[in-house]
């Protein structure tokens with residue numbers, strides 16, 4: 001009998017030890033998240049309005065964001081901002097789900113992992129960048145000294161250190177955009193979500209800020225999701241790309257894979273006598289179409305790529321021309337975007353040219369807007 005309270009105390013102690021171990025394990029789990037993806041999105045949906053007025057802003061999207069930098073691309077109104085607002089927990093999904101390093105979106109645990117730069121950043125009046133960043137850094141758990149150090153480091157990288165003690169109210173749109181990025185960075189988040197971070201900048205400023213984002217993301221190992229409707233610039237920064245159009249995902253893959261997919265079976269060739277080579281290639285059964293492009297190069301759409309490559313030496317021999325270049329067509333993100341979003345498409349145009357008797361056919365690709 002007398003042993004009972006002791007046994008109970010021991011049991012309590014054991015339980016306590018267990019909970020502490022569990023808590024520690026939990027902490028460790030968070031530190032060492034081993035999932036393949038930083039963000040996992042499953043059938044995420046957001047509708048605005050009701051009945052006839054319903055806007056399917058995000059319409060059942062699924063994709064994953066691996067560690068690294070992903071461009072989230074789409075034309076205006078595609079659903080980028082709506083997706084991002086759901087990911088950061090600013091609005092509730094109509095359906096579906098998503099997790100940030102295993103934590104459900106909208107939870108405190110998920111939010112803590114994110115640094116978010118909104119599309120239209122707003123700041124409190126009468127605040128200087130340095131005050132604001134130190135304040136946020138401290139909120140994020142840094143000491144005043146650490147926050148100050150980080151704040152200066154970020155302002156320096158973004159070339160805002162000269163404005164550190166100025167009032168944010170007086171900042172230009174571009175400077176505000178940089179401040180939005182700075183505030184997203186101050187607590188060194190695991191995940192950076194940037195909604196059109198280049199929107200208010202001139203082309204030089206845009207290239208610069210993207211370089212800075214890339215530098216910071218790599219240096220700190222932050223996974224970064226950058227939305228943009230300006231495609232060319234994302235190409236140089238992101239290793240992954242997801243394209244959304246009318247609330248639906250059109251493609252999500254590595255930048256290289258997407259380009260490879262859309263380069264398809266097209267080749268560029270340059271020789272000492274292009275017209276002669278075109279004539280010959282036209283008669284073969286491993287070439288689908290062949291034409292001279294606007295740069296004067298030969299463009300070949302192959303029916304049988306392997307055979308085309310095998311036959312190149314024979315063709316050169318037959319035509320007695322020398323080869324200057326032969327390579328696969330490199331497509332820009334812009335090309336892919338146009339094709340996959342259906343904003344337009346490329347139509348083959350055939351034009352008859354030249355004097356009577358020596359009829360040359362010129363084939364070009366013309367961009368047509370879809371109605």
Ligand SMILES: Nc1ncnc2c1ncn2[C@@H]1O[C@H](COP(=O)(O)OP(=O)(O)O)[C@@H](O)[C@H]1O
Pocket residue numbers: 048049055056057058074075076077078079080081082083
């Ligand atoms: N609060 C809202 N109420 C009604 N419709 C909205 C709201 N927010 C966004 N939309 C609509 O949802 C669609 C997607 O918008 P958005 O996510 O902002 O696109 P993006 O960021 O790609 O330009 C658009 O048609 C937009 O008008």
Ligand SMILES: [Mg+2]
Pocket residue numbers: 080081082119196
């Ligand atoms: Mg937007």
